[in-house]
Amino acid sequence: MSVLSQKTLSKKVSFEGVGLHTGENTSITILPSEPNTGIIFKRTDLEKNNIVLPNLYNVSNTTLCTTITNEHGVSVSTIEHLMGAMYGLGIDNALIEINSQEVPIMDGSAKIFVEKFLETGFESSQEPIKLIKITNEVSLKDGSKYISINKSNVSLDIDFEIKYSNSLIGNQKNKINVYENNLTDIYNSRTFCLYEDVENLKKMGLAKGGSLNNAIVVKDNELLNSEGLRNKLEFVNHKILDCMGDLYLSGYKIIGSLKCSQGGHTLTNQLLRKIFADKNNYTIFEIKEKSLPHTYIDKSILKSIA
Ligand SMILES: [Zn+2]
Secondary structure (H helix, E strand, O other): OOOEEEEEOOOOOEEEEEEEEEEOEEEEEEEOOOOOEEEEEEEEOOOOOOOEOOOOOHEEEEEEEEEEEEOOOEEOOOOHHHHHHHHHHHOOOEEEEEEOOOOOOOOOOOOEEEEEEEHOOOEEEEEEOOEEEOOOOEEEOOOEEEEEEEOOOOEEEEEEEEEOOOOOOOEEEEEEOOOOOHHHHHOOOEEEEHHHHHHHHHHHHOOOOOOOOOOOOEEOOOOOOOOOOOOOHHHHHHHHHHHHHHHHHHHEEEEEEEEEEOOOOHHHHHHHHHHOOOOHEEEEEEOOOOOOOOOOOOHHHHHHHH
């Protein structure tokens, strides 16, 4: 199966679980869909105006999770781990039916989504994928937070660092190539928070569904989760997963080299808005050739098209 033609799932899959922030039990069903339809959310608990598109201009809130809202004020929140899973696996088209406002948090990572998608399998179409190639450097700063994206030949590199005064989290840095690396550690990395922030989140009406089953909680230099970390860079790896999910709100695979220090949902969305505000920053192209190699490894071919 070529990674250069559009993919969907081979059959529908369902997930059930609690929403991290709403605390509501939710079920979602992800159905295969036609080429060139993209990813679509449909709120099945509402009879009308229930389509919400995960595009960067529909992002309405980035406080602790990414929320999208359509023109009728209908929202879907905490979409980023599911979107990250679909971005990494190259799922171009899918209809996501959801019976509540928030995507279930599952285990706090994309692990359960990814494993189920891989088990279900994919259906490849004849339609070529579209790619967004960054052609100019775009960057943003917010105090000590920083994000930038620059050209790259054929890859999407994400180079992310976090700096926490908490000694257990501390400074972590990782760099991945989204299209070539094994992303298991990224998918499996869970959302995290500081113990002292939990009370504040609850006061803000957030994290109602939060528990040690779906988040890593750090108290001073101690992990409250008895099972420990899943990988040594789990904190920064989770931020990379969030970043992948948020980048998918551009609609297509990106070719570029992204660097981020201490950013998150807000900065990633601002970066996308800045990229697409100026046509000189990117080009969108389709790969029309048939029978291209199965991976991006034959870079000479892709380069000639790009
Ligand atoms: Zn996250």
